[in-house]
Amino acid sequence: MKNVKQRIGKLITLFTLLAVTTIITQVNAKQVKASQAELTDIKILMVVSGYGQGAEPAGEQSKEKANGKTLIKREERPGYEFDEFAKAYSVFKENGIAIDIASPNGGKVEADKFDPNKPYNAKVLADKTIMAQLNNTIGTSVLDANDYDAVFVVGGKGAMFDLPNDTALQKLIAQIYQNQGIVSAVCHGPAAFVNVKLDDGSYLVANKAINSFTNEEEMLFGKKWLSKFEFLLEDKLVEHGAKFQSSQIMLSHVAIDDRLITGQNPTSTVAVANALVKHLGMTPVKADMDIEDKTLAVVAKFLSGDTAALNVLTSALSGSDDQAEQTPGQYHLPLVGMYGFYFHKNAKTTREFEQSLALMSAAQKAINNPRLDMEIAKILAKLGQTTKAKATLQQLLAGNPDFKPAQDMLKAL
CATH class of the missing domain: 3.40.50.880 (Class I glutamine amidotransferase (GATase) domain)
Structure with missing residues (x-):
């Protein structure tokens, strides 16, 4: 009889411990939820x-x-x-x-x-x-x-x-x-x-x-x-x-x-x-960068001295340029060329002119615009690369034989 009472006592103690543990767990869970709720009050x-x-x-x-x-x-x-x-x-x-x-x-x-x-x-x-x-x-x-x-x-x-x-x-x-x-x-x-x-x-x-x-x-x-x-x-x-x-x-x-x-x-x-x-004390939810921001982040790396960054852009692109522009997670190659076009307008050093040239050249085929080709030729000439400048103008005229600015510049060179 005594053994039975002892066993019952142990069971009661065990159930009591389980109940207390459950209550503590529930309280902790509520505290966590309360903490999360506080964040949403921001x-x-x-x-x-x-x-x-x-x-x-x-x-x-x-x-x-x-x-x-x-x-x-x-x-x-x-x-x-x-x-x-x-x-x-x-x-x-x-x-x-x-x-x-x-x-x-x-x-x-x-x-x-x-x-x-x-x-x-x-x-x-x-x-x-x-x-x-x-x-x-x-x-x-x-x-x-x-x-x-x-x-x-x-x-x-x-x-x-x-x-x-x-x-x-x-x-x-x-x-x-x-x-x-x-x-x-x-x-x-x-x-x-x-x-x-x-x-x-x-x-x-x-x-x-x-x-x-x-x-x-x-x-x-x-x-x-x-x-x-x-x-x-x-x-x-x-x-x-x-x-x-x-x-x-x-x-x-x-x-x-x-x-x-x-x-x-x-x-x-x-x-x-x-x-x-x-x-605000929170860890931001990670989200994918949009195609434009992602592209300009690579441009930033290139301008900071990472000369291999442009290879990331060109090698990551597959299929047509239009497809590449619109594919989430890919890069916007024409944006690279347009960035180079505006970057060179304020370029002051030889390095900056070379960087703008590299950016425009990387997107030259994707943009296929005579105005961009002319700017590339001008920078090449400015940097003393006359032979390459002439080749760029000749290629431009092959597709646009009546483009007078290219004709005039070619004669001047």
Whole structure:
């Protein structure tokens, strides 16, 4: 009988231990879930310019007379960059972060022209929730900085017009930063920071590493609106004490100074968004680079001295050039040639001319454009490679016998 009681006692003890263990396991599981839930409570404010509008007759209008009738014509104005918005939003969404979208006046905002068929754009355009937010953005004047852990300002030429003078946005950014939040922007997005002052009266950007769309990039790619800007962004940031840094044109560059994160151009967008996620204490979900960013990353390696990088581009391509351009995970070879074309416009050293020549030559067949062939011939001549320059012109004329610029240059050589 005694043995039976002892066995029953042991069983009761065992069941008690099992029950306690189960309870502890459940509590730990709940704690883990609670911790994960806390991460999803993080909220980012994405800010876009509301300045943009196309040429259709609506919004700001001017009157013109034609055939005795008054015509209404709307002035075209630049907006925000949808590519940058789409890439950054996708990063935040994939990491489970809540997002609000704001613009200076609220309501519907208009992006600059963009390609809706690009995978990252198509994905966002199909997201009814975020598109509804873009069609009804929150005005900056009604926002509370205490609701946000970070702010991300999207670029686009429009940012140069309405963001720098939005006092409500300035106060919002300053308060988020002083609340120990993170302040970030890409391309022309840092225009929102130029006039932001902290409580001590200092500029937010003073004595901080920062970058943005550079003066050099403006001269190459921003001529349409350049004369209408009140200032050049790089110059204004430096004027207000920023320690400006940058990379070569259109290559990814992220400047991080504690809780201030900025990216140079559209190619920098994903890197800025991922840096923001990291500073929020999270490990960013790994995602494949889109074909353009991946291609320009290889170009960056080549320009930094990795001469074999171009071989990666050409050897990785298979099938037709059109197929290579559109295959996810592959490279965009024509983009390499176009990059070389613009890179050589600001080339100053022999090495830079040689690099631009290599980039254009790598994509010469894929682009098959007389203008590119002419530039290649000019660089060859500049570098003293006359024989190769003549051969390039002769090959150009074989397919375009009436192309006068090539005829004239060949005679001059």
